[in-house]
Amino acid sequence: MTTNPKSRIQNPKSAFTLVELLVVIAIIGVLVGLLLPAVQAAREAARRIQCANHLKQLALAMHNYHAAQNILPAGAYCADANNTYCESIYNCHNWFISLLPYVEQQAAYDLLDFKKRTRESPNREVILDWQLPTMMCPSDPHAGLTGHDRFSPSGCREGSHIAGTFSDRSMGASYLPSAGPVAPCNNRPCTSLSWSDMRNDQPGRRAGALAGGAPGLFAGGRTAYSFDHCRDGLSNTFLAGEALPSLYLHRMLFHSHYNVGTTHYPPNYHRILGVPNGPFTRGVGAGLGFKSEHPGGLHMAMADGSVHFISESIDYRTWVFLGDRASGEVVRLP
Secondary structure, three states: OOOOHHHHOOOOOOOOOHHHHHHHHHHHHHHHHHHHHHHHHHHHHHHHHHHHHHHHHHHHHHHHHHHHHOOOOOOEOOOOOOOOHHHHHOOOOEHHHHHHHHHOOHHHHHHOOOOOOOOOOOHHHHHOOOOOHHHOOOOOOOOOEEEHHHHHHHOOOOOOOOOOOOOOEEEEOOEEEEOOOOOOOOOOOOOOOOOOOOOOOOOOHHHHOOOOOOOOOEOOOOOEOOHHHOOOOHHHOEEEEEOOHHHOOOOEOOOOOOOOEEOOOOOOOOOOOOEOOEOOOOOHHHHHEOOOOOOOEEEEEEOOOOEEEEEOOOOHHHHHHHOOOOOOOOOOOO
């Protein structure tokens, strides 16, 4: 009996060698390394779109308020500057509280008592621990509820700033109205750091209790402006923009002190430490600028309601005068 020689041949077992396995792992690692930045970029693009939509909603709320009242909200409604320092600038109703009915928060607005300060009942119960997703930038991991312990070094008594105690929380401000090119000089006279016609009105402090005014469409105190005051054109003037609550003590949504933004400082100043002809510092005033966690720039809403992504490398002169409602300067969005 003969056997088929082919039956004696055994098929060798196929397997990866160690070198082949390492090569495959290396290739997979390279592919993941190439894909990860693309995925992160896609996620940031989605977050940017959502953030721009939030700012758009805020701009539309301001327009709807203006249509009903023929004027924009004042920055803060502190009635008496003759009180103590803390009492004259803190726990007053502010611009955002005025907008509540126009951001689909009529029920919350109806619960407030405008004859009382925000630290008093029933106002504090409305404000504390109330989170508003449409007022949060999704690119900022610190957006949302922020602890009031940030106020503990201020020298003003516990509960005097917004409401509650230092252990309570309320919303940080991810978006702010624009006061234009305001040089923050506290309570003393000062000269402009950059442009001779940049005004030195104060966005906070005494303007939080007085009608100090500002060159933009909002001021920190009781002065309010209408779109008729915007002589440079609604499409050429900032209305509101992004802010980072974690980088500045007073960046709180229901705050009545330093509660507007200034174009005196370049956009994303936390990443840019200076520009030509602008000797800026890291002082308290620097926190008043517009900032974001978006790479390369931030969103600003124009007075016509449109929202644009502004590069942090924008020409400084253009940036300054886009914030001024009536500078007479011919500047356009880049």
